Amino acid sequence: MNASRASGRAAGHLVALATIVVWGVTFISTKVLLADFTPVEILLLRFLLGWVALWVVCPHALAVRNLKDEVLFALAGLSGVTLYFLLENMALTLTFASNVGVIVAVAPFFTALLAWRFLGDARPGGAFMLGFVVAIAGIACISRSGSEFALNPAGDGLALLAALSWAIYSILVRMLAARGYGSLRATRRIFFYGLVCMLPILPLAGLSIQAEALLRPVNAANLLFLGLCASALCFVSWTFSVRRLGAVRAALYIYLVPVVTVLTSIAVLHERVTWLSGAGMVLALTGLLISEWGAPGRARTAQKRDGPSPARGQR
Template identity: 50%
Template structure:
Protein backbone atom coordinates (compact mmCIF):
# COMPACT_ATOMS: atom_id res chain seq x y z
CA UNK A 1 0.00 0.00 0.00
CA UNK A 2 1.47 3.35 -1.05
CA UNK A 3 1.94 6.29 1.33
CA UNK A 4 -0.65 8.25 -0.65
CA UNK A 5 -3.29 5.58 -0.12
CA UNK A 6 -2.39 5.38 3.57
CA UNK A 7 -2.74 9.15 3.74
CA UNK A 8 -6.26 8.99 2.30
CA UNK A 9 -7.27 6.18 4.67
CA UNK A 10 -5.90 7.96 7.74
CA UNK A 11 -7.65 11.20 6.74
CA UNK A 12 -10.95 9.32 6.33
CA UNK A 13 -10.64 7.77 9.80
CA UNK A 14 -9.80 11.16 11.27
CA UNK A 15 -12.85 13.02 9.98
CA UNK A 16 -15.26 10.25 11.00
CA UNK A 17 -14.06 10.49 14.61
CA UNK A 18 -13.77 14.28 14.60
CA UNK A 19 -17.34 14.65 13.38
CA UNK A 20 -18.47 13.15 16.69
CA UNK A 21 -16.32 15.41 18.88
CA UNK A 22 -18.82 18.27 18.67
CA UNK A 23 -21.45 16.00 20.22
CA UNK A 24 -19.21 14.77 23.05
CA UNK A 25 -18.05 18.30 23.81
CA UNK A 26 -21.61 19.65 23.79
CA UNK A 27 -22.59 16.99 26.35
CA UNK A 28 -19.55 17.66 28.56
CA UNK A 29 -20.23 21.41 28.58
CA UNK A 30 -23.14 20.69 30.92
CA UNK A 31 -20.64 19.74 33.64
CA UNK A 32 -17.28 21.25 32.60
CA UNK A 33 -15.93 24.60 31.47
CA UNK A 34 -14.50 24.73 27.93
CA UNK A 35 -10.92 25.07 29.18
CA UNK A 36 -11.39 22.10 31.54
CA UNK A 37 -12.55 19.84 28.71
CA UNK A 38 -9.69 21.01 26.55
CA UNK A 39 -6.98 20.48 29.15
CA UNK A 40 -8.22 17.07 30.31
CA UNK A 41 -8.61 15.64 26.80
CA UNK A 42 -5.15 16.73 25.67
CA UNK A 43 -3.57 15.66 28.95
CA UNK A 44 -4.99 12.17 28.35
CA UNK A 45 -3.78 12.36 24.76
CA UNK A 46 -0.29 13.46 25.82
CA UNK A 47 0.10 10.51 28.20
CA UNK A 48 -1.12 8.08 25.54
CA UNK A 49 1.37 9.47 23.01
CA UNK A 50 4.17 9.31 25.60
CA UNK A 51 3.44 5.64 26.20
CA UNK A 52 3.29 4.95 22.45
CA UNK A 53 6.41 6.97 21.57
CA UNK A 54 8.66 5.85 24.47
CA UNK A 55 11.08 8.65 23.60
CA UNK A 56 11.39 12.44 23.57
CA UNK A 57 12.47 14.44 20.55
CA UNK A 58 15.96 15.99 20.81
CA UNK A 59 16.26 19.75 21.16
CA UNK A 60 17.83 21.08 17.95
CA UNK A 61 17.67 24.80 18.70
CA UNK A 62 14.95 27.40 19.16
CA UNK A 63 14.44 27.93 15.43
CA UNK A 64 13.16 24.38 14.97
CA UNK A 65 11.49 24.37 18.38
CA UNK A 66 9.50 27.48 17.49
CA UNK A 67 7.52 25.47 14.94
CA UNK A 68 6.36 23.07 17.66
CA UNK A 69 5.51 25.98 19.96
CA UNK A 70 3.44 27.82 17.35
CA UNK A 71 1.77 24.57 16.23
CA UNK A 72 0.80 23.90 19.85
CA UNK A 73 -0.59 27.44 20.16
CA UNK A 74 -2.69 27.38 16.97
CA UNK A 75 -3.63 23.71 16.54
CA UNK A 76 -4.00 22.49 20.11
CA UNK A 77 -4.85 25.52 22.23
CA UNK A 78 -6.46 28.32 20.18
CA UNK A 79 -8.38 26.18 17.69
CA UNK A 80 -10.01 23.95 20.27
CA UNK A 81 -10.49 26.63 22.91
CA UNK A 82 -12.29 28.89 20.43
CA UNK A 83 -14.31 25.91 19.20
CA UNK A 84 -15.31 24.85 22.72
CA UNK A 85 -16.33 28.39 23.66
CA UNK A 86 -18.29 28.65 20.40
CA UNK A 87 -20.26 25.54 21.41
CA UNK A 88 -21.48 27.36 24.55
CA UNK A 89 -23.12 29.98 22.31
CA UNK A 90 -24.25 28.15 19.17
CA UNK A 91 -25.40 24.76 17.92
CA UNK A 92 -23.03 21.85 17.39
CA UNK A 93 -24.14 21.59 13.75
CA UNK A 94 -23.23 25.27 13.20
CA UNK A 95 -19.71 24.77 14.55
CA UNK A 96 -19.23 21.65 12.42
CA UNK A 97 -20.44 23.28 9.23
CA UNK A 98 -18.46 26.50 9.71
CA UNK A 99 -15.40 24.34 10.35
CA UNK A 100 -15.67 23.19 6.73
CA UNK A 101 -14.18 26.55 5.71
CA UNK A 102 -10.77 25.30 6.90
CA UNK A 103 -9.74 24.04 3.43
CA UNK A 104 -10.41 27.47 1.97
CA UNK A 105 -8.44 29.14 4.74
CA UNK A 106 -5.56 26.72 4.22
CA UNK A 107 -5.39 27.50 0.50
CA UNK A 108 -5.69 31.25 1.05
CA UNK A 109 -2.91 31.36 3.64
CA UNK A 110 -0.73 29.13 1.48
CA UNK A 111 -1.20 31.40 -1.55
CA UNK A 112 -1.19 34.93 -0.14
CA UNK A 113 1.00 34.60 2.95
CA UNK A 114 3.37 31.75 2.08
CA UNK A 115 3.27 32.58 -1.66
CA UNK A 116 2.79 28.93 -2.58
CA UNK A 117 0.55 27.64 -5.39
CA UNK A 118 -2.21 29.44 -7.28
CA UNK A 119 -5.92 29.92 -6.66
CA UNK A 120 -8.06 29.25 -9.78
CA UNK A 121 -11.18 31.33 -10.45
CA UNK A 122 -13.39 28.32 -9.88
CA UNK A 123 -11.87 28.04 -6.41
CA UNK A 124 -12.95 31.62 -5.66
CA UNK A 125 -16.42 30.81 -7.00
CA UNK A 126 -16.55 27.79 -4.70
CA UNK A 127 -15.46 29.90 -1.74
CA UNK A 128 -18.23 32.48 -2.38
CA UNK A 129 -20.80 29.71 -2.79
CA UNK A 130 -19.72 28.09 0.46
CA UNK A 131 -19.80 31.37 2.39
CA UNK A 132 -23.36 32.03 1.17
CA UNK A 133 -24.30 28.56 2.39
CA UNK A 134 -22.73 29.18 5.79
CA UNK A 135 -24.59 32.49 6.07
CA UNK A 136 -27.87 30.72 5.35
CA UNK A 137 -27.12 28.15 8.03
CA UNK A 138 -26.28 30.79 10.64
CA UNK A 139 -29.34 32.89 9.74
CA UNK A 140 -31.77 29.99 9.26
CA UNK A 141 -33.90 30.99 12.24
CA UNK A 142 -33.81 32.74 15.61
CA UNK A 143 -32.82 29.54 17.42
CA UNK A 144 -29.83 29.03 15.12
CA UNK A 145 -28.46 32.57 15.11
CA UNK A 146 -25.53 33.53 17.31
CA UNK A 147 -22.94 35.91 15.85
CA UNK A 148 -20.54 35.35 18.76
CA UNK A 149 -20.54 31.56 18.58
CA UNK A 150 -20.47 31.41 14.79
CA UNK A 151 -17.79 34.12 14.65
CA UNK A 152 -15.53 32.26 17.08
CA UNK A 153 -15.98 29.08 15.05
CA UNK A 154 -14.90 30.94 11.91
CA UNK A 155 -11.78 32.36 13.62
CA UNK A 156 -10.96 28.82 14.75
CA UNK A 157 -10.76 27.71 11.12
CA UNK A 158 -7.93 30.22 10.53
CA UNK A 159 -6.04 28.70 13.45
CA UNK A 160 -6.51 25.17 12.07
CA UNK A 161 -5.41 26.19 8.58
CA UNK A 162 -2.25 27.70 10.06
CA UNK A 163 -1.63 24.53 12.07
CA UNK A 164 -1.95 22.28 9.02
CA UNK A 165 0.60 24.33 7.09
CA UNK A 166 2.97 24.24 10.06
CA UNK A 167 2.63 20.45 10.22
CA UNK A 168 3.72 20.17 6.60
CA UNK A 169 6.90 22.07 7.52
CA UNK A 170 7.46 20.01 10.69
CA UNK A 171 7.07 16.75 8.76
CA UNK A 172 10.21 17.72 6.84
CA UNK A 173 12.32 17.57 10.00
CA UNK A 174 12.50 13.79 9.64
CA UNK A 175 11.02 12.70 12.99
CA UNK A 176 8.24 10.18 13.64
CA UNK A 177 4.64 11.41 13.58
CA UNK A 178 3.86 10.20 17.12
CA UNK A 179 6.93 11.91 18.64
CA UNK A 180 6.28 15.23 16.89
CA UNK A 181 2.61 15.17 17.88
CA UNK A 182 3.64 14.54 21.48
CA UNK A 183 5.92 17.62 21.42
CA UNK A 184 3.12 19.77 19.96
CA UNK A 185 0.71 18.55 22.65
CA UNK A 186 3.24 19.50 25.34
CA UNK A 187 3.34 23.14 24.25
CA UNK A 188 -0.42 23.23 23.74
CA UNK A 189 -0.91 22.09 27.35
CA UNK A 190 1.43 24.83 28.60
CA UNK A 191 -0.73 27.49 26.94
CA UNK A 192 -3.85 25.92 28.44
CA UNK A 193 -2.39 25.94 31.95
CA UNK A 194 -2.27 29.73 32.04
CA UNK A 195 -5.95 30.05 31.12
CA UNK A 196 -6.84 27.19 33.46
CA UNK A 197 -5.26 28.89 36.48
CA UNK A 198 -6.90 32.23 35.65
CA UNK A 199 -10.33 30.66 35.14
CA UNK A 200 -10.78 28.01 37.84
CA UNK A 201 -11.55 28.79 41.47
CA UNK A 202 -12.26 25.15 42.39
CA UNK A 203 -12.29 21.71 40.80
CA UNK A 204 -15.21 19.33 41.43
CA UNK A 205 -13.99 15.72 41.34
CA UNK A 206 -17.53 14.35 41.72
CA UNK A 207 -18.10 15.01 38.03
CA UNK A 208 -15.80 12.09 37.25
CA UNK A 209 -18.12 9.65 38.99
CA UNK A 210 -20.59 9.94 36.09
CA UNK A 211 -20.06 7.33 33.42
CA UNK A 212 -21.12 9.67 30.62
CA UNK A 213 -18.53 12.28 31.56
CA UNK A 214 -15.70 9.75 31.85
CA UNK A 215 -16.66 8.02 28.61
CA UNK A 216 -16.79 11.25 26.61
CA UNK A 217 -13.49 12.49 28.06
CA UNK A 218 -11.76 9.21 27.19
CA UNK A 219 -13.22 9.37 23.67
CA UNK A 220 -11.93 12.92 23.21
CA UNK A 221 -8.55 12.20 24.82
CA UNK A 222 -7.66 8.83 23.29
CA UNK A 223 -9.63 8.79 20.04
CA UNK A 224 -10.09 12.40 18.96
CA UNK A 225 -6.78 13.71 20.32
CA UNK A 226 -4.02 11.09 20.59
CA UNK A 227 -5.14 8.93 17.67
CA UNK A 228 -6.63 11.54 15.34
CA UNK A 229 -3.81 14.06 15.63
CA UNK A 230 -1.34 11.34 14.66
CA UNK A 231 -3.48 10.20 11.73
CA UNK A 232 -4.12 13.79 10.60
CA UNK A 233 -0.45 14.75 10.81
CA UNK A 234 0.39 11.59 8.86
CA UNK A 235 -2.16 12.58 6.20
CA UNK A 236 -0.74 16.09 5.88
CA UNK A 237 2.77 14.65 5.61
CA UNK A 238 1.79 12.37 2.70
CA UNK A 239 -0.93 14.38 0.95
CA UNK A 240 -0.03 17.99 1.68
CA UNK A 241 -1.92 20.49 3.83
CA UNK A 242 -4.46 21.66 1.22
CA UNK A 243 -5.13 18.20 -0.21
CA UNK A 244 -5.64 16.62 3.21
CA UNK A 245 -7.95 19.47 4.18
CA UNK A 246 -10.41 18.27 1.52
CA UNK A 247 -11.54 15.56 3.93
CA UNK A 248 -12.86 18.21 6.30
CA UNK A 249 -15.61 18.71 3.72
CA UNK A 250 -17.38 15.58 5.00
CA UNK A 251 -17.48 16.69 8.64
CA UNK A 252 -20.53 19.03 8.37
CA UNK A 253 -22.79 16.28 7.05
CA UNK A 254 -21.61 13.79 9.66
CA UNK A 255 -21.89 16.31 12.49
CA UNK A 256 -25.33 17.51 11.44
CA UNK A 257 -26.70 13.97 11.28
CA UNK A 258 -25.20 13.18 14.69
CA UNK A 259 -26.56 16.44 16.15
CA UNK A 260 -30.10 15.63 15.03
CA UNK A 261 -29.98 12.00 16.16
CA UNK A 262 -28.12 12.41 19.47
CA UNK A 263 -28.73 15.98 20.68
CA UNK A 264 -32.18 16.40 19.18
CA UNK A 265 -31.18 19.60 17.37
CA UNK A 266 -33.50 20.69 14.58
CA UNK A 267 -32.83 22.07 11.13
CA UNK A 268 -34.91 24.17 8.76
CA UNK A 269 -35.19 24.19 4.98
CA UNK A 270 -32.74 27.11 4.92
CA UNK A 271 -30.29 25.06 6.96
CA UNK A 272 -30.57 22.17 4.51
CA UNK A 273 -30.10 24.46 1.50
CA UNK A 274 -27.16 26.09 3.27
CA UNK A 275 -25.51 22.70 3.71
CA UNK A 276 -25.97 21.93 0.02
CA UNK A 277 -24.51 25.30 -1.01
CA UNK A 278 -21.57 24.86 1.35
CA UNK A 279 -20.76 21.41 0.00
CA UNK A 280 -21.28 22.57 -3.59
CA UNK A 281 -18.78 25.34 -3.01
CA UNK A 282 -16.28 22.91 -1.56
CA UNK A 283 -16.67 20.61 -4.58
CA UNK A 284 -16.13 23.53 -6.95
CA UNK A 285 -12.95 24.48 -5.15
CA UNK A 286 -11.54 21.00 -5.73
CA UNK A 287 -12.59 20.77 -9.39
CA UNK A 288 -9.21 22.03 -10.76
CA UNK A 289 -7.32 19.34 -8.84
CA UNK A 290 -9.71 16.66 -10.08
CA UNK A 291 -9.36 17.75 -13.73
CA UNK A 292 -5.59 17.96 -13.38
CA UNK A 293 -5.42 14.38 -12.11
CA UNK A 294 -7.68 13.15 -14.94
CA UNK A 295 -5.21 14.52 -17.51
CA UNK A 296 -2.28 12.60 -16.03
Protein backbone atom coordinates in the same frame (compact mmCIF):
# COMPACT_ATOMS: atom_id res chain seq x y z
CA MET B 1 6.66 5.40 -8.26
CA ASN B 2 3.40 6.78 -9.67
CA ALA B 3 1.46 3.82 -8.25
CA SER B 4 3.10 4.35 -4.89
CA ARG B 5 2.25 8.06 -4.94
CA ALA B 6 -1.36 7.33 -5.91
CA SER B 7 -1.61 4.78 -3.12
CA GLY B 8 -0.23 7.30 -0.63
CA ARG B 9 -2.74 9.93 -1.73
CA ALA B 10 -5.62 7.47 -1.48
CA ALA B 11 -4.55 6.58 2.04
CA GLY B 12 -4.32 10.27 2.86
CA HIS B 13 -7.89 10.87 1.66
CA LEU B 14 -9.27 7.91 3.60
CA VAL B 15 -7.49 8.88 6.80
CA ALA B 16 -8.57 12.53 6.47
CA LEU B 17 -12.18 11.43 5.99
CA ALA B 18 -12.03 9.10 9.00
CA THR B 19 -10.49 11.89 11.10
CA ILE B 20 -13.24 14.33 10.15
CA VAL B 21 -15.91 11.75 10.98
CA VAL B 22 -14.53 11.47 14.51
CA TRP B 23 -14.18 15.25 14.88
CA GLY B 24 -17.75 15.71 13.71
CA VAL B 25 -18.95 13.46 16.54
CA THR B 26 -16.98 15.42 19.16
CA PHE B 27 -19.61 18.16 19.22
CA ILE B 28 -22.14 15.67 20.57
CA SER B 29 -19.65 14.29 23.09
CA THR B 30 -18.67 17.76 24.29
CA LYS B 31 -22.34 18.72 24.61
CA VAL B 32 -22.83 15.84 27.06
CA LEU B 33 -19.77 16.81 29.13
CA LEU B 34 -20.80 20.47 29.41
CA ALA B 35 -23.41 19.39 31.94
CA ASP B 36 -20.64 18.75 34.52
CA PHE B 37 -17.52 20.53 33.20
CA THR B 38 -16.59 23.94 31.87
CA PRO B 39 -15.12 24.29 28.34
CA VAL B 40 -11.64 24.95 29.77
CA GLU B 41 -11.86 21.88 32.01
CA ILE B 42 -12.85 19.73 29.04
CA LEU B 43 -9.99 21.18 27.00
CA LEU B 44 -7.43 20.48 29.74
CA LEU B 45 -8.62 16.94 30.48
CA ARG B 46 -8.91 16.07 26.80
CA PHE B 47 -5.37 17.01 25.82
CA LEU B 48 -3.80 15.81 29.06
CA LEU B 49 -5.29 12.38 28.39
CA GLY B 50 -4.08 12.54 24.80
CA TRP B 51 -0.55 13.51 25.81
CA VAL B 52 -0.32 10.68 28.37
CA ALA B 53 -1.70 8.18 25.87
CA LEU B 54 0.92 9.12 23.27
CA TRP B 55 3.68 8.68 25.86
CA VAL B 56 2.34 5.19 26.71
CA VAL B 57 2.22 4.18 23.05
CA CYS B 58 5.62 5.67 22.25
CA PRO B 59 7.74 6.43 25.35
CA HIS B 60 10.81 7.44 23.33
CA ALA B 61 11.83 11.10 23.45
CA LEU B 62 11.80 13.19 20.29
CA ALA B 63 15.17 14.60 19.29
CA VAL B 64 14.56 18.12 18.01
CA ARG B 65 17.39 19.17 15.72
CA ASN B 66 17.57 22.89 16.36
CA LEU B 67 15.94 25.86 18.05
CA LYS B 68 13.99 26.82 14.92
CA ASP B 69 12.23 23.45 14.89
CA GLU B 70 11.51 23.77 18.63
CA VAL B 71 9.87 27.12 17.98
CA LEU B 72 7.74 25.55 15.23
CA PHE B 73 6.54 22.88 17.67
CA ALA B 74 5.70 25.54 20.25
CA LEU B 75 3.78 27.61 17.70
CA ALA B 76 1.90 24.51 16.54
CA GLY B 77 0.86 23.75 20.13
CA LEU B 78 -0.22 27.34 20.66
CA SER B 79 -2.20 27.63 17.41
CA GLY B 80 -3.69 24.15 16.97
CA VAL B 81 -4.43 23.26 20.59
CA THR B 82 -4.66 26.26 22.91
CA LEU B 83 -5.77 29.13 20.67
CA TYR B 84 -8.06 27.22 18.30
CA PHE B 85 -10.16 25.57 21.00
CA LEU B 86 -10.06 28.55 23.35
CA LEU B 87 -11.17 30.97 20.61
CA GLU B 88 -13.89 28.60 19.41
CA ASN B 89 -15.25 28.10 22.95
CA MET B 90 -15.18 31.84 23.63
CA ALA B 91 -16.98 32.47 20.35
CA LEU B 92 -19.70 30.01 21.34
CA THR B 93 -20.40 32.06 24.47
CA LEU B 94 -20.77 35.31 22.48
CA THR B 95 -22.55 34.32 19.29
CA PHE B 96 -24.80 31.59 17.89
CA ALA B 97 -23.36 28.13 17.38
CA SER B 98 -24.63 28.35 13.79
CA ASN B 99 -22.38 31.37 13.18
CA VAL B 100 -19.36 29.56 14.60
CA GLY B 101 -20.03 26.49 12.46
CA VAL B 102 -20.04 28.53 9.27
CA ILE B 103 -17.14 30.85 10.08
CA VAL B 104 -14.73 28.17 11.33
CA ALA B 105 -15.28 26.34 8.04
CA VAL B 106 -13.35 29.05 6.18
CA ALA B 107 -10.14 27.44 7.53
CA PRO B 108 -9.36 25.76 4.15
CA PHE B 109 -9.46 29.18 2.46
CA PHE B 110 -6.98 30.62 4.97
CA THR B 111 -4.83 27.50 4.61
CA ALA B 112 -4.65 27.92 0.84
CA LEU B 113 -3.67 31.59 1.17
CA LEU B 114 -0.97 30.86 3.75
CA ALA B 115 0.42 27.96 1.69
CA TRP B 116 0.59 30.25 -1.34
CA ARG B 117 2.21 33.08 0.62
CA PHE B 118 4.69 31.17 2.79
CA LEU B 119 5.24 27.73 1.22
CA GLY B 120 5.33 28.59 -2.45
CA ASP B 121 2.14 26.74 -3.44
CA ALA B 122 0.23 27.85 -6.51
CA ARG B 123 -2.27 30.67 -6.04
CA PRO B 124 -5.85 29.43 -5.35
CA GLY B 125 -7.72 29.36 -8.66
CA GLY B 126 -11.30 29.81 -9.79
CA ALA B 127 -12.37 26.19 -9.23
CA PHE B 128 -11.03 26.23 -5.68
CA MET B 129 -12.89 29.47 -4.93
CA LEU B 130 -16.10 28.15 -6.49
CA GLY B 131 -15.92 25.03 -4.34
CA PHE B 132 -15.29 27.18 -1.28
CA VAL B 133 -18.40 29.30 -1.98
CA VAL B 134 -20.58 26.23 -2.63
CA ALA B 135 -19.36 24.49 0.54
CA ILE B 136 -19.87 27.57 2.72
CA ALA B 137 -23.37 27.98 1.27
CA GLY B 138 -24.11 24.38 2.23
CA ILE B 139 -22.72 24.82 5.73
CA ALA B 140 -24.80 27.99 6.10
CA CYS B 141 -27.92 25.99 5.17
CA ILE B 142 -27.08 23.35 7.78
CA SER B 143 -26.46 26.01 10.42
CA ARG B 144 -29.66 27.91 9.60
CA SER B 145 -31.74 24.76 9.89
CA GLY B 146 -33.67 25.11 13.14
CA SER B 147 -31.43 27.82 14.58
CA GLU B 148 -30.84 31.55 14.47
CA PHE B 149 -28.21 33.27 12.43
CA ALA B 150 -27.40 36.93 13.09
CA LEU B 151 -24.18 38.90 13.05
CA ASN B 152 -22.33 39.37 16.32
CA PRO B 153 -19.03 41.21 15.75
CA ALA B 154 -17.23 40.01 18.90
CA GLY B 155 -18.20 36.34 18.72
CA ASP B 156 -17.97 36.11 14.93
CA GLY B 157 -14.54 37.77 15.02
CA LEU B 158 -13.29 35.19 17.52
CA ALA B 159 -14.62 32.38 15.32
CA LEU B 160 -12.75 33.87 12.36
CA LEU B 161 -9.56 33.97 14.43
CA ALA B 162 -10.13 30.31 15.36
CA ALA B 163 -10.29 29.42 11.66
CA LEU B 164 -7.07 31.36 11.02
CA SER B 165 -5.44 29.63 13.98
CA TRP B 166 -6.25 26.18 12.57
CA ALA B 167 -4.92 27.22 9.16
CA ILE B 168 -1.64 28.31 10.78
CA TYR B 169 -1.49 24.97 12.62
CA SER B 170 -1.93 23.05 9.35
CA ILE B 171 0.90 25.00 7.71
CA LEU B 172 3.20 24.41 10.69
CA VAL B 173 2.41 20.67 10.65
CA ARG B 174 3.37 20.53 6.98
CA MET B 175 6.64 22.34 7.70
CA LEU B 176 7.47 19.93 10.53
CA ALA B 177 6.56 16.92 8.38
CA ALA B 178 8.87 18.21 5.64
CA ARG B 179 11.68 18.26 8.22
CA GLY B 180 11.22 14.52 8.76
CA TYR B 181 9.55 14.41 12.19
CA GLY B 182 7.32 11.36 12.70
CA SER B 183 3.60 11.93 13.18
CA LEU B 184 3.19 10.33 16.61
CA ARG B 185 6.09 11.88 18.51
CA ALA B 186 5.60 15.22 16.76
CA THR B 187 1.96 15.27 17.86
CA ARG B 188 2.97 14.44 21.43
CA ARG B 189 5.37 17.39 21.49
CA ILE B 190 2.69 19.67 20.04
CA PHE B 191 0.29 18.54 22.80
CA PHE B 192 2.97 19.31 25.39
CA TYR B 193 3.30 22.89 24.18
CA GLY B 194 -0.47 23.18 23.92
CA LEU B 195 -0.77 22.22 27.60
CA VAL B 196 2.03 24.62 28.57
CA CYS B 197 0.27 27.46 26.75
CA MET B 198 -2.92 26.67 28.71
CA LEU B 199 -1.21 27.27 32.06
CA PRO B 200 -1.65 31.08 32.09
CA ILE B 201 -5.43 30.79 31.61
CA LEU B 202 -6.05 28.04 34.18
CA PRO B 203 -6.01 30.36 37.24
CA LEU B 204 -8.60 32.55 35.51
CA ALA B 205 -10.83 29.60 34.59
CA GLY B 206 -11.81 28.69 38.15
CA LEU B 207 -11.17 24.97 37.81
CA SER B 208 -13.27 22.76 40.07
CA ILE B 209 -13.08 19.26 38.64
CA GLN B 210 -14.99 16.85 40.87
CA ALA B 211 -13.92 13.21 41.19
CA GLU B 212 -17.57 12.18 41.29
CA ALA B 213 -18.20 13.81 37.93
CA LEU B 214 -15.09 12.18 36.43
CA LEU B 215 -16.16 8.71 37.56
CA ARG B 216 -19.66 8.84 36.12
CA PRO B 217 -19.70 6.27 33.29
CA VAL B 218 -21.12 8.65 30.67
CA ASN B 219 -18.53 11.32 31.50
CA ALA B 220 -15.63 8.87 31.67
CA ALA B 221 -16.60 7.37 28.31
CA ASN B 222 -16.87 10.75 26.61
CA LEU B 223 -13.61 12.02 28.09
CA LEU B 224 -11.80 8.87 26.96
CA PHE B 225 -13.29 9.30 23.49
CA LEU B 226 -12.17 12.93 23.30
CA GLY B 227 -8.74 12.31 24.81
CA LEU B 228 -7.72 9.03 23.21
CA CYS B 229 -9.59 9.03 19.92
CA ALA B 230 -10.41 12.63 18.96
CA SER B 231 -7.13 14.05 20.28
CA ALA B 232 -4.30 11.50 20.46
CA LEU B 233 -5.32 9.35 17.50
CA CYS B 234 -6.91 12.00 15.27
CA PHE B 235 -4.18 14.61 15.59
CA VAL B 236 -1.68 11.92 14.57
CA SER B 237 -3.89 10.86 11.66
CA TRP B 238 -4.34 14.51 10.61
CA THR B 239 -0.57 14.90 10.43
CA PHE B 240 -0.45 11.72 8.34
CA SER B 241 -3.01 13.20 5.92
CA VAL B 242 -1.17 16.52 5.67
CA ARG B 243 2.00 14.59 4.80
CA ARG B 244 0.34 12.84 1.88
CA LEU B 245 -2.18 15.40 0.64
CA GLY B 246 -0.65 18.71 1.64
CA ALA B 247 -2.12 21.19 4.09
CA VAL B 248 -4.69 22.59 1.63
CA ARG B 249 -6.25 19.35 0.39
CA ALA B 250 -6.39 17.90 3.90
CA ALA B 251 -8.05 21.08 5.20
CA LEU B 252 -10.83 20.77 2.59
CA TYR B 253 -12.33 17.90 4.60
CA ILE B 254 -13.24 20.43 7.29
CA TYR B 255 -16.24 21.24 5.06
CA LEU B 256 -17.70 17.87 6.09
CA VAL B 257 -17.62 18.44 9.87
CA PRO B 258 -21.14 19.98 9.99
CA VAL B 259 -22.43 17.16 7.78
CA VAL B 260 -21.09 14.51 10.16
CA THR B 261 -22.49 16.43 13.14
CA VAL B 262 -25.98 16.53 11.60
CA LEU B 263 -25.92 12.82 10.75
CA THR B 264 -24.69 11.98 14.27
CA SER B 265 -27.44 14.12 15.79
CA ILE B 266 -30.00 12.21 13.76
CA ALA B 267 -28.59 8.83 14.79
CA VAL B 268 -27.79 9.55 18.45
CA LEU B 269 -30.08 12.40 19.49
CA HIS B 270 -32.91 11.40 17.12
CA GLU B 271 -33.10 14.89 15.66
CA ARG B 272 -35.08 15.35 12.45
CA VAL B 273 -33.41 16.23 9.16
CA THR B 274 -35.00 19.22 7.41
CA TRP B 275 -34.97 19.94 3.70
CA LEU B 276 -32.60 22.84 4.41
CA SER B 277 -30.05 20.70 6.25
CA GLY B 278 -30.39 17.99 3.58
CA ALA B 279 -29.67 20.50 0.83
CA GLY B 280 -26.80 21.88 2.88
CA MET B 281 -25.16 18.46 3.18
CA VAL B 282 -25.35 18.00 -0.59
CA LEU B 283 -23.87 21.44 -1.22
CA ALA B 284 -21.05 20.92 1.31
CA LEU B 285 -20.08 17.62 -0.32
CA THR B 286 -20.28 19.18 -3.80
CA GLY B 287 -18.11 22.08 -2.68
CA LEU B 288 -15.53 19.66 -1.30
CA LEU B 289 -15.34 17.81 -4.62
CA ILE B 290 -15.03 21.03 -6.65
CA SER B 291 -12.36 22.44 -4.35
CA GLU B 292 -10.45 19.15 -4.39
CA TRP B 293 -10.44 19.23 -8.18
CA GLY B 294 -9.27 22.85 -8.20
CA ALA B 295 -6.96 22.74 -5.16
CA PRO B 296 -3.68 24.57 -5.84
CA GLY B 297 -0.78 22.22 -6.42
CA ARG B 298 2.56 22.48 -4.78
CA ALA B 299 5.02 24.69 -6.65
CA ARG B 300 8.68 23.90 -7.17
CA THR B 301 9.68 26.72 -4.88
CA ALA B 302 7.93 24.93 -2.04
CA GLN B 303 10.25 21.98 -2.48
CA LYS B 304 13.22 24.28 -2.07
CA ARG B 305 11.84 25.98 1.03
CA ASP B 306 10.53 22.92 2.81
CA GLY B 307 13.35 20.60 1.87
CA PRO B 308 12.94 17.10 0.39
CA SER B 309 9.49 15.63 0.69
CA PRO B 310 9.17 13.21 3.60
CA ALA B 311 6.96 11.04 1.42
CA ARG B 312 10.04 9.55 -0.24
CA GLY B 313 11.15 8.06 3.02
CA GLN B 314 7.71 7.17 4.27
CA ARG B 315 6.10 5.34 1.39
